Amino acid sequence: MSMTPLTATAGRLTSEGEPLNYLNNGHGLKSWLLTKDHKRIALLYLFSVSFFFIIGGIFALLIRINLLSPEGLFNPDTYNRIFTAHGIIMVFLFLVPAVPAVLGNFLLPIMIGAKDLAFPKINLLSWYCYVVAGIFLTVALIAGGIDTGWTFYTPYSTSYSNSNVLLAGVGIFIAGFSSILTGINFIVTVHTMRAPGMTWFRLPLFIWAHYATALVIMLGTPVLAITLSLMALERVAHVGIFDPAMGGDPVLFQHMFWFYSHPAVYIMVLPAMGVVSELIANLARKNIFGYKFVAMSSLAIAVFGFLVWGHHLFVSTQSIYLGIIFSFLSYAVAIPSAIKVFNWTATLFKGSISYDTPMIYGLGFIGLFLIGGMTGLFVAALGIDVHVTDTYFVIAHFHYVMVGGSLMGFLGGMHLWWGKITGRMYPEYWARAAMVIQFVGFNLTFFPQFILGYLGMPRRYAAYPPEFQVLHVLSTAGATILGLGMLITIIYFIWSLKNGERAPANPWGASGLEWRTSSPPPTENFLETPVVTWEAYEFAPIETMDVLGYPGDPGKPSQPVPAEHGTED
Amino acid sequence: MALIETETAPERIELHAEHHPHLAHHFESMEQQREAGTLGMWWFLLTEIMFFGGMFLAYTVYRHIYFDAFAAGSNVLSIWWGTFNTAVLIASSLTMALAVFHAQMGNSRKVVRFLLFTIILGTIFLRVKYIEYSDKFEEHVFPAGDFRWPIEHEANRPNNVGDMLLMLIGAEPLNSSPQGPEHAFSVKVTTKYAEKGPYYGVGGQVPEEVQDPGFGGHVRMYFWLYFAMTGFHALHMIIGIGLLLMLAWQARKGKFSREYHSYIELTGLYWHFVDIVWIFLFPLLYLVDRHL
Amino acid sequence: MSEHIVPKKIYYRIFGALLVGTALTVIFAFINLGNFNIVAALLIAIAKALLVITFFMHVKYSSRLTKLWVAVGFIWLFIMLAITMTDYLSRAWLVYRP
Ligand SMILES: [Cu+2]
Numbered sequence: 026m027s028m029t030p031l032t033a034t035a036g037r038l039t040s041e042g043e044p045l046n047y048l049n050n051g052h053g054l055k056s057w058l059l060t061k062d063h064k065r066i067a068l069l070y071l072f073s074v075s076f077f078f079i080i081g082g083i084f085a086l087l088i089r090i091n092l093l094s095p096e097g098l099f100n101p102d103t104y105n106r107i108f109t110a111h112g113i114i115m116v117f118l119f120l121v122p123a124v125p126a127v128l129g130n131f132l133l134p135i136m137i138g139a140k141d142l143a144f145p146k147i148n149l150l151s152w153y154c155y156v157v158a159g160i161f162l163t164v165a166l167i168a169g170g171i172d173t174g175w176t177f178y179t180p181y182s183t184s185y186s187n188s189n190v191l192l193a194g195v196g197i198f199i200a201g202f203s204s205i206l207t208g209i210n211f212i213v214t215v216h217t218m219r220a221p222g223m224t225w226f227r228l229p230l231f232i233w234a235h236y237a238t239a240l241v242i243m244l245g246t247p248v249l250a251i252t253l254s255l256m257a258l259e260r261v262a263h264v265g266i267f268d269p270a271m272g273g274d275p276v277l278f279q280h281m282f283w284f285y286s287h288p289a290v291y292i293m294v295l296p297a298m299g300v301v302s303e304l305i306a307n308l309a310r311k312n313i314f315g316y317k318f319v320a321m322s323s324l325a326i327a328v329f330g331f332l333v334w335g336h337h338l339f340v341s342t343q344s345i346y347l348g349i350i351f352s353f354l355s356y357a358v359a360i361p362s363a364i365k366v367f368n369w370t371a372t373l374f375k376g377s378i379s380y381d382t383p384m385i386y387g388l389g390f391i392g393l394f395l396i397g398g399m400t401g402l403f404v405a406a407l408g409i410d411v412h413v414t415d416t417y418f419v420i421a422h423f424h425y426v427m428v429g430g431s432l433m434g435f436l437g438g439m440h441l442w443w444g445k446i447t448g449r450m451y452p453e454y455w456a457r458a459a460m461v462i463q464f465v466g467f468n469l470t471f472f473p474q475f476i477l478g479y480l481g482m483p484r485r486y487a488a489y490p491p492e493f494q495v496l497h498v499l500s501t502a503g504a505t506i507l508g509l510g511m512l513i514t515i516i517y518f519i520w521s522l523k524n525g526e527r528a529p530a531n532p533w534g535a536s537g538l539e540w541r542t543s544s545p546p547p548t549e550n551f552l553e554t555p556v557v558t559w560e561a562y563e564f565a566p567i568e569t570m571d572v573l574g575y576p577g578d579p580g581k582p583s584q585p586v587p588a589e590h591g592t593e594d
Numbered sequence: 595m596a597l598i599e600t601e602t603a604p605e606r607i608e609l610h611a612e613h614h615p616h617l618a619h620h621f622e623s624m625e626q627q628r629e630a631g632t633l634g635m636w637w638f639l640l641t642e643i644m645f646f647g648g649m650f651l652a653y654t655v656y657r658h659i660y661f662d663a664f665a666a667g668s669n670v671l672s673i674w675w676g677t678f679n680t681a682v683l684i685a686s687s688l689t690m691a692l693a694v695f696h697a698q699m700g701n702s703r704k705v706v707r708f709l710l711f712t713i714i715l716g717t718i719f720l721r722v723k724y725i726e727y728s729d730k731f732e733e734h735v736f737p738a739g740d741f742r743w744p745i746e747h748e749a750n751r752p753n754n755v756g757d758m759l760l761m762l763i764g765a766e767p768l769n770s771s772p773q774g775p776e777h778a779f780s781v782k783v784t785t786k787y788a789e790k791g792p793y794y795g796v797g798g799q800v801p802e803e804v805q806d807p808g809f810g811g812h813v814r815m816y817f818w819l820y821f822a823m824t825g826f827h828a829l830h831m832i833i834g835i836g837l838l839l840m841l842a843w844q845a846r847k848g849k850f851s852r853e854y855h856s857y858i859e860l861t862g863l864y865w866h867f868v869d870i871v872w873i874f875l876f877p878l879l880y881l882v883d884r885h886l
Numbered sequence: 887m888s889e890h891i892v893p894k895k896i897y898y899r900i901f902g903a904l905l906v907g908t909a910l911t912v913i914f915a916f917i918n919l920g921n922f923n924i925v926a927a928l929l930i931a932i933a934k935a936l937l938v939i940t941f942f943m944h945v946k947y948s949s950r951l952t953k954l955w956v957a958v959g960f961i962w963l964f965i966m967l968a969i970t971m972t973d974y975l976s977r978a979w980l981v982y983r984p
Pocket of ligand 1: 286287290333334336337
């Protein structure tokens with residue numbers, strides 16, 4: 026493959042005198058809704074994912090408001106619908122698509138030096154599937170809600186629930202299609218569309234993480250699809266496949282559901298881990314410690330993640346012998362996760378760290394994910410789990426992983442690449458302030474829940490004994506602070522679109538192909554096909570990095586790393 | 595106003611002018627485009643394996659728990675239709691493979707012909723499935739309807755090739771009906787498994803709190819899986835036939851050539867996959883405990 | 887183009903082999919092999935599926951990568967079946983009559 030010089034485009038300007046980029050190349054609603062440009066689709070996703078994040082967040086606040094008083098402010102039935110809405114929206118419409126469909130979609134082709142994803146039309150179709158899924162779920166919520174919890178356990182969901190289980194099932198089925206289509210695109214693109222010189226071990230760790238995520242999506246999501254299909258058929262026809270009264274086994278439903286839904290945790294957190302690898306390496310300006318270990322640990326997590334689903338069935342009459350095996354295997358997943366954490370920490374060691382917002386998010390991720398992961402070992406232990414099953418301990422645990430992990434990773438990535446995506450920088454002061462507020466609010470929300478759970482507060486209960494009130498009020502206060510922090514972020518992001526400083530091509534002095542094109546990038550990402558001659562995270566002085574987008578401000582010179590540890594590892 | 599209203603900058607189009615007209619703008623070569631398509635299709639098929647896998651899992655679990663009921667249900671199906679349909683589907687796989695072969699040779703006329711053969715064979719398969727389904731409705735073993743066990747009234751079953759052909763065109767078979775109630779296979783099946791109770795329970799006893807649906811209920815579980823699995827399979831066949839019709843139309847209009855025929859290949863992969871699913875469904879659904 | 891063109895006669899041979907396989911499954915189903923009926927049925931089905939995958943779907947002539955992915959698909963299915971069945975086979979409270 027030869028270099029394709031595109032001198033004809035270089036220096037092309039719009040009628041306003043701006044360099045032509047993906048944002049101003051085509052105007053009007055149609056140019057967005059029918060776009061096949063992965064960057065524009067990423068923005069469509071960003072918009073819709075944020076929308077549902079806000080809705081899901083509002084439901085979260087409603088949950089916390091209900092729990093301000095021991096009797097509960099809403100009636101229990103309403104409360105069931107509120108936490109189910111929160112769970113379904115956050116899991117299927119925010120956490121699963123957030124990082125891959127927004128940041129992954131935008132960056133994956135740029136990072137490997139491709140012009141687009143392999144199947145641009147399928148990529149667009151994926152977004153439309155997401156929208157249709159969102160409509161189904163919204164209708165289900167407006168028309169009375171769903172009261173089964175996001176897990177749809179049978180036979181309650183199939184025989185007894187009087188809520189919109191079918192609508193929600195169809196919605197999640199379609200959302201699954203949306204992630205499968207994204208997953209296919211990622212796998213095929215990484216395999217077939219890398220730029221000349223971009224070998225597998227030169228790929229940024231972000232790509233490795235997304236590749237592993239795509240594997241999980243592709244092998245897990247179809248099982249969710251068939252599980253929900255059988256559940257829906259059972260609800261319509263009532264033939265007893267999951268109904269013990271008719272000879273069915275509800276535990277089979279749980280097996281099938283968690284065969285997807287445990288790996289789904291990795292769909293949510295692996296891409297965020299990829300983001301954190303980028304944050305840490307680029308803002309410590311140091312090659313990641315143990316590149317191959319971090320890359321391979323992503324694949325290991327993807328594979329191990331499929332072998333542990335039974336830890337959700339410890340008290341569901343699953344065979345006790347299998348329980349022991351699942352407990353052991355769940356411990357095994359901690360190994361690749363720990364490899365990542367240790368390698369990030371080792372990367373920081375003697376790096377030239379700048380405490381800009383993305384880095385603080387990265388550090389926040391490490392701390393919170395550590396707590397989330399370690400408490401995961403508690404609940405993976407068969408004996409302790411019997412005590413804390415279905416308590417707030419579990420709630421706190423997975424929120425530390427999902428919010429502390431995935432959300433921190435997502436926001437960190439949004440800050441790191443905000444300039445690349447929009448062409449404008451976010452305001453650093455406000456961003457740091459918001460991050461600190463979120464961090465404090467988050468811990469105040471969920472740390473008390475560990476204690477609550479340990480004391481025996483069951484999840485999904487609308488009311489509780491009065492002695493738990495202090496901890497619940499603390500938690501609600503934390504949620505308010507967390508919400509405020511989110512609000513600040515949303516406001517300054519929107520503000521920066523018009524008023525932010527113009528982003529140079531490489532504001533962080535970072536390595537990686539996405540920093541070698543202009544901010545925002547041109548329609549096909551680079552004006553000429555890049556030829557990669559450097560290793561991943563090889564930090565070069567900025568003057569020596571050619572920008573393959575529009576000529577302009579190249580960005581902040583990268584502070585050269587002192588020679589004695591510049592080439593460690 | 596923007597300078598350029600279209601998605602693709604015109605310069606790009608000029609640049610690719612010397613390329614194959616079917617090469618998409620973001621690929622460097624036809625080879626790369628083809629590779630991407632094939633890999634994408636394979637990954638789609640992997641998701642299909644897992645999709646059907648969920649049903650195979652349910653099948654395995656319940657067959658394990660309710661083996662006799664599954665055997666009884668399986669013996670109700672017509673082995674003649676099952677075998678016939680297996681052969682039809684294998685033949686359709688052959689014609690599909692030949693269609694791909696001729697596409698690779700650039701022989702459009704033969705591509706159309708073999709695609710049509712494949713469509714016809716696929717339609718015959720669905721026709722047989724339709725006959726089988728209506729028989730099951732008639733015998734009241736459709737699990738979501740008025741399910742009855744044992745079977746009271748039995749539908750016609752073919753027991754030779756001639757009968758099958760007659761029934762395919764909607765005619766009455768010559769000699770397939772059982773000659774009297776004592777020969778009826780459903781009586782045979784029912785007596786064969788009559789004395790066997792359910793396997794399910796603690797210490798071999800059904801605990802009081804478990805309302806056991808009895809043997810008939812377990813047979814119903816078998817038929818539920820039978821309809822779910824063959825139903826989803828038939829749905830895939832219908833989608834496949836739709837795709838083939840589209841391809842045959844395009845091939846007739848001369849869209850495909852020696853260099854560009856990946857859609858035929860990809861649809862071929864899909865069709866063969868659907869065939870493989872049936873290769874497993876046939877023994878698992880039709881051939882449980884046939885020998886008794 | 888680097889694609890491999892399989893001679894027509896191979897397709898016809900595979901077709902013949904698949905028909906023979908189908909006949910064999912039916913024949914074996916009518917012989918009482920006890921627990922091995924299902925083993926025979928599955929072995930024949932796997933052999934048939936392998937023929938289709940290898941020749942009709944051209945995997946024999948595809949890259950190692952394609953071979954790997956096909957294997958991954960079936961291995962994952964096996965993981966799901968095997969681990970779940972381990973549960974049903976080792977539940978203390980699920981007792982079977984002989
Ligand atoms: Cu889990």
